[in-house]
Amino acid sequence: MITSISIDKNEILKYYKPMAVDTHKGIQGHALIIGGSYGKIGAVCLSSKAALKTGCGLVTAFVPKCGYEIVQTFIPEVMVLTDVKKKYISNISFEFQPNAIGIGPGIGQHEATQKTFLKFLKTNTIPLVIDADGLNILSQNKSWFLLFPSRTILTPHPKELERLIGEWTSEEEKFEKTISFSLQYNVIIVMKGAPTHVIDGETIYKNRTGNPALATAGSGDVLKGIITSLLAQGYEPLQAAILGVYLHGLTADIALPKTGFQSFIASDVIDNLGAAFLSLG
Ligand SMILES: NC(=O)C1=CN([C@@H]2O[C@H](COP(=O)(O)OP(=O)(O)OC[C@H]3O[C@@H](n4cnc5c(N)ncnc54)[C@H](OP(=O)(O)O)[C@@H]3O)[C@@H](O)[C@H]2O)[C@@H](O)CC1
Ligand SMILES: Nc1ncnc2c1ncn2[C@@H]1O[C@H](COP(=O)(O)OP(=O)(O)O)[C@@H](O)[C@H]1O
Numbered sequence: 001m002i003t004s005i006s007i008d009k010n011e012i013l014k015y016y017k018p019m020a021v022d023t024h025k026g027i028q029g030h031a032l033i034i035g036g037s038y039g040k041i042g043a044v045c046l047s048s049k050a051a052l053k054t055g056c057g058l059v060t061a062f063v064p065k066c067g068y069e070i071v072q073t074f075i076p077e078v079m080v081l082t083d084v085k086k087k088y089i090s091n092i093s094f095e096f097q098p099n100a101i102g103i104g105p106g107i108g109q110h111e112a113t114q115k116t117f118l119k120f121l122k123t124n125t126i127p128l129v130i131d132a133d134g135l136n137i138l139s140q141n142k143s144w145f146l147l148f149p150s151r152t153i154l155t156p157h158p159k160e161l162e163r164l165i166g167e168w169t170s171e172e173e174k175f176e177k178t179i180s181f182s183l184q185y186n187v188i189i190v191m192k193g194a195p196t197h198v199i200d201g202e203t204i205y206k207n208r209t210g211n212p213a214l215a216t217a218g219s220g221d222v223l224k225g226i227i228t229s230l231l232a233q234g235y236e237p238l239q240a241a242i243l244g245v246y247l248h249g250l251t252a253d254i255a256l257p258k259t260g261f262q263s264f265i266a267s268d269v270i271d272n273l274g275a276a277f278l279s280l281g
């Protein structure tokens with residue numbers, strides 16, 4: 001039976017954990033953001049900065065070599081690992097244990113990237129968020145769906161969703177197909193849109209924050225960083241998805257009187273995360 005729940009402040013306060021007084025960066029969670037390709041390193045910069053500004057203690061970005069100085073300069077608080085290739089990722093490898101991994105922003109669909117993504121999926125056991133070209137690669141290789149770790153979070157926009165589940169002819173059918181996908185693979189689907197819905201099997205969570213100011217390049221990359229950060233901090237995957245979309249939308253609601261719809265950009269999401277957290281009390 002389908003259940004519908006609103007994502008509002010009441011719902012969020014069931015999950016939200018203020019930071020403990022005696023915490024330190026070592027227990028605040030370490031997020032790994034894997035992505036980027038020549039011309040799309042910005043997606044990783046936005047995602048990584050959003051992850052740090054959402055409260056995880058450490059963030060590492062894994063990018064092709066051309067991204068090294070870009071990420072280090074954009075956000076020195078983030079650590080950077082590089083692939084052997086200059087313009088795209090060909091061999092995902094890291095020698096530490098992150099608490100959550102977000103993969104996909106700006107990663108492209110180079111054949112070598114697809115290969116290393118498959119190898120990564122076969123061995124990875126760390127909580128995972130997949131976005132953007134990570135989803136597009138999967139859509140081209142549907143047998144890989146069986147490799148999702150249980151409770152993986154997928155964050156498709158409508159076009160990415162269509163590539164994953166196929167076309168729909170009505171809103172009702174879109175929800176039916178997304179629910180079936182979530183049940184079949186035991187994944188949580190953040191169906192981005194206006195508004196965004198989080199689908200966990202037959203439970204549909206409808207977000208109540210956000211506005212058209214979010215229709216701007218990179219705002220999904222930022223959302224992915226926020227959700228990965230919450231996952232790294234120990235939130236359950238469903239809680240991380242719900243709290244993430246709520247905070248993301250709230251930043252746009254808070255900023256709107258200052259920026260208007262048109263001049264709000266993805267960095268404004270990041271800049272308003274502090275105010276969004278403060279509004280939770
Ligand atoms: N600064 C950077 O480095 C940035 C890097 N980025 C990276 O670029 C990569 C490609 O990502 P992408 O989403 O731009 O391309 P893609 O998957 O072809 O989808 C585009 C098509 O989807 C549709 N569509 C989208 N939203 C929709 C909606 N709400 N409602 C309905 N339809 C919607 C729309 O289709 P149309 O309506 O035109 O048919 C549109 O043409 C990815 O890795 C990402 O991380 C970007 O994040 C930007 C900043
Ligand atoms: N009109 C709108 N109202 C509310 N949220 C929106 C609107 N348009 C876009 N968004 C949000 O902005 C984000 C866009 O994500 P995405 O398309 O992946 O952007 P990008 O790939 O450029 O980072 C999603 O979270 C989506 O829900």
Ligand SMILES: [Mg+2]
Pocket residue numbers: 131132157220221
């Ligand atoms: Mg996107």
